[in-house]
Amino acid sequence: MPSSVQSVADRAGVSVSTVSRALRGVPGIAESTRKRVQEAAEELGYVASLSASRLATGRTHTVAVVVPLLSKWFFAEVIAAAGRVLSRAGYDVLLTELSTPELRNAFFAAPRLQGRSDGALVLALQLTAEELAALEAQGQAVALVGSERAGASSVCVEDRAGGRAATRHLINLGHERIAFLGIQEAPGSTLGGVPPAERLLGYRDALADAGISPDPGLEFGVGNTVDAGSAAMATALTMAEPPTAVVAASDELAFGALATLRGAGLQVPGDFSVVGYDNHELAGSVGLTTMDHGVAEQGRLAAEALIATLDGAPAAVERLQPNLVVRGSTAPPRRLRAVSP
Amino acid sequence: MPSSVQSVADRAGVSVSTVSRALRGVPGIAESTRKRVQEAAEELGYVASLSASRLATGRTHTVAVVVPLLSKWFFAEVIAAAGRVLSRAGYDVLLTELSTPELRNAFFAAPRLQGRSDGALVLALQLTAEELAALEAQGQAVALVGSERAGASSVCVEDRAGGRAATRHLINLGHERIAFLGIQEAPGSTLGGVPPAERLLGYRDALADAGISPDPGLEFGVGNTVDAGSAAMATALTMAEPPTAVVAASDELAFGALATLRGAGLQVPGDFSVVGYDNHELAGSVGLTTMDHGVAEQGRLAAEALIATLDGAPAAVERLQPNLVVRGSTAPPRRLRAVSP
DNA sequence: CCGAAGATTGCAAGCGCTTGCGAAAGATGA
């Protein structure tokens, strides 16, 4: 059993309160005393009891990270980045995965964070007002990633501009029939682990800018998985007048699309162009042109924002600009290059 | 500020000790009393203070998950699976990423888990005896994934058999010049977030079984990244007598290899076969033949083992058998199919 | 040399919950 303040106090010949103050660097303790206490503590291998100091102070120095789906690269990356800044700042990271609507509801129905953490970093979940209120009622400072709520700090991406840029890239290359692979929650899912339709809106913006009339048949809304992307792409290929390019709302969807295209014997980018969204770890290796939106940076910034909030700063929102990363999956449509046979 | 036991006690007209016992279901409380207390608690929205009960009991009901690199799919998947069983069992999950040797050393040098968690789930890190002892000295029950240590529970994979199976698959298809892309830590890295060379040994076993003399030039040891796999594959293609197939020690390496092959204009599996190891989330979409070793199951089993240990069960080790998943990246070498031109 | 301001340290009252032990009350058996 670990030694207590008392034992250190005895050894250093001071009172427990002095030990407490000395070890925490509270001013008002003579430097000589402090040193003596520290030595005594060291010799005893003393480590202050967390539970005890938490009870006494009411602060846990812990931050809960709430995420819809841990195994998605995006979330893991954000958490990793956030975790680094949090732990450097002395906060523990409590992980909570809300992978089903049931878990989500249960989580918000009970004060599950009360006394467990000082703040919550909420990824992607589009919190309802009640959910946000529930967190605050539990005394949590909260910072959001990928959504925006009055009163809470957040970092989010200009997804509409991103969708627009991705689409414009294809338009600039000469494409006119451009499909959109969007992310759509399964109906009934309260997960909401998905950025809203901003990217789709950006896609429409770009078409409008270019005077291309939108074709609802080219807009696909599917689950955010490789397979779904694959299937949607297959459907697109069966159209009477198929697209020559696609912008996917995530790299995973794009991976699926690429797989289908390859399977169909189509060359990318020769016969078909695709641009993704995320700049996924593996996007480079498959040569996917994609929108980079600083995934790790989102985590870092959000963690910093949360820490600032915990230190009493007012809520602030940070907006990131996504950037196009051109790789090998986009090129002018074949039609144009075939002009001079 | 949340209400305390005292307020519930007052409201229910009983003593605090009765409230405590009633709410926790401790036997020795009349059912009627218990009900009354529960109602009072409910009406007050009472939630027991975690810190207080932790201080009083000494148990934290928290498990630390220690992982080398969160953003790797493998680890995220294991954590997700483990996290589900842990939280269902009432444990909180504390996340600790040890992504650099410095962080690792610092982590084990100080009793960083003391009072923070009841147990630790350690992924991939090949703990030294001292490190394991350090954890136990902090009162942690420990369970390992991907390594084995006397005295600790663990779940690991029969990697040697896996490497052998993967290689044999290629041999059975008729390949004879088979390269191996192995994972090798950067020198000086104490990370150890890598399974030992078991897979390589299995590869050699298979060659020996088939009477194929091993060529050290075909064994590559690189970092576990897509790019490294890509580079190693490129090197392999420059050999005087290049291989016709490769078994990669991870799917990420395999992805890299595939990228290089595609870039070189080689058909997979027509001109070259590749088998990976992991059954990565994206392996299916690129049609990669690979060894599945139940990643999520490893997490689940490890979590269960840890919980069992916390409940007083003796340490146990679970061994998983990897299975070959045949997809489209393997086929007989061209030489054989070109027999009848 | 003296009183006061300033620097250090100790006292003791929490923080909110758990638990061993004894008391009170109801049940049982002769």
Place this chain on the structure above:
DNA sequence: TCATCTTTCGCAAGCGCTTGCAATCTTCGG
């Protein structure tokens, strides 16, 4: 009806640390 068990509860002593406030000791200006 009385002694003996049981069943239910309350008392009070922690768990180990923090912190407001008072006590003690120095240091200084006059």
